[in-house]
Amino acid sequence: MSRIDASKIVLASRPDGRPTQDNFRCESFTPPALSGGQLLLRIEYLSLDPYMRGRMNAGKSYAEPTPVGGVMEGSGVATVLQSEHPDYHQGDIVLARTGWRTHAVVETPGVRKLDATIAPVTTALGVLGMPGFTAYSGMKMIGKPRHGETVVVGAASGPVGSLVGQIAMRAGARAVGIAGGKEKCSFAKSTFGFDEVIDHRLPDLPDRLAAACPTGIDVYFENIGGAVWQAVLPLLNLYARVPVCGLIAQYNAVPTGDNAALLAQTMNTILARSLTLRGYINSEFAAELYPSFLAEVGAAVASGEIRYREDFIDGLENAPAGLIGLLEGKNFGKLIVRVNAR
């Protein structure tokens, strides 16, 4: 096989608050020769996700931080160029943890073959991948929406929020979304079918959310944090459930004195309304739920009952700008970098 000129994006320095282009650096490399069991992949699509911001910090969150100088982590849809493993063949399309690279050499544990005849392969990065499973497992194991209840979720046009809303409605609950800007709000309502979608960029969020939830909130799927939590808290009903899967509004934030009273209010409300707050990472539930997720959501995506939206950017070199924008809500749907697929 001819020599490949590959490139990768590494963490150049740790961000202080909002990441900037200076925190990333593009480097050329030549993929090493394969040893037994390995695959050489050409990355077609790279997923950009909020969790990547956490890996850029020094402190340990639920996973080890990326070392400075190390390649940015991430999952990609890739074509097998060369295989030293009997189960994989040249031309196979796979999902793998490739990192931010044009090409990668990987071991096969964690690699999953994709079948493009079932659904577009990019869905393995979104509605039928980690974001979709985050929505599905959080609702099945923690949110447990019931008929007639009200479910609220932020980032309603994004891959997690849009599926949370659709799962809520399939369970007979009322789904109220929160999104940033008129276009996302009307799209979430018309395409995903949310009963109401509130624009968090307009003033009076607490009042408008209260008006959209006249019987209170039974499930708040927390993937935002910050100002939205302040609006949600007074509306939570007795025995409300709060799956906490992300806090995108806090990832870049430096805390201010604005919320001095909000922890006391949060704890008081947990007590007074017998709330359940439960943090989780989707992998906790994968062994138990992943097969039923793929079967149930896969069928509903194939039939068109469950809808999704993807937002593409072109070129690995644009991945840093994509992640910076994602953390500010600039994406509109599941954000995917077309790396070699153009």
Next chain:
Amino acid sequence: MSRIDASKIVLASRPDGRPTQDNFRCESFTPPALSGGQLLLRIEYLSLDPYMRGRMNAGKSYAEPTPVGGVMEGSGVATVLQSEHPDYHQGDIVLARTGWRTHAVVETPGVRKLDATIAPVTTALGVLGMPGFTAYSGMKMIGKPRHGETVVVGAASGPVGSLVGQIAMRAGARAVGIAGGKEKCSFAKSTFGFDEVIDHRLPDLPDRLAAACPTGIDVYFENIGGAVWQAVLPLLNLYARVPVCGLIAQYNAVPTGDNAALLAQTMNTILARSLTLRGYINSEFAAELYPSFLAEVGAAVASGEIRYREDFIDGLENAPAGLIGLLEGKNFGKLIVRVNAR
């Protein structure tokens, strides 16, 4: 029956922060004549509990507030003086929601006969009553301590904390208590058997708690709030459980800017460690668990395996000072007012 000169304590005004004597008023009254099904009770012992502070506020928490001018709520152990109900007879000893009174006329739903041959009747206000069941149900339904885990609880010499610790140790877990002052700490260690007890009045609580929990915290039974939460938060292990049954340190508090960052830190930790925070009021679990609580804890109290401590004050007129002191940690064990029993 001769005319009874009874007295009661009413809420004179709502406190602003810490309650004062001015918020209470003692009034004389004559118990009304009984109608069908009612009992006339002479209150022997009145229970004082932290939840009473919440009832003094105007806002609804998990129960309606006491109206200004209304009698302070509370449970008492009482002697039946007169009965218009076939199941109750003069001389019976009962547990009832009597309010802060020397005598009361009550309906029988909610009244429970006590058998002084099984355990001292005052235990129905503590280890075998609401505080004990709060500890028991929170540990069974939410804390779920396992062999080898570490359980931390505050107010370790009090009726809830002391039983939480003993239940933890019966499950094979390590019990670390927090209490205020040397005397309470050494008592909790020697009498209740806590593995370690930390004095929250000494400096460096976070460091000393960390040293007492070398493998982190798996269950934090939250009945305090405030500064203790700040010390506990960094030590919580993956999948730690936090039953939230009370926040006594916050009941009188006016929030300050000191904890501006603590909500963000709390939410980040819920996410990063997959924590479960679950508020509850013991009544939620009563139908399911009360019989097994009375059987299991009752037998262990009778055999001496489970120990408890009571702290008595004399005279209904001293109940306000008792509650004010309770909210500042001045009691040493389950606080009970001897009303007529002297």
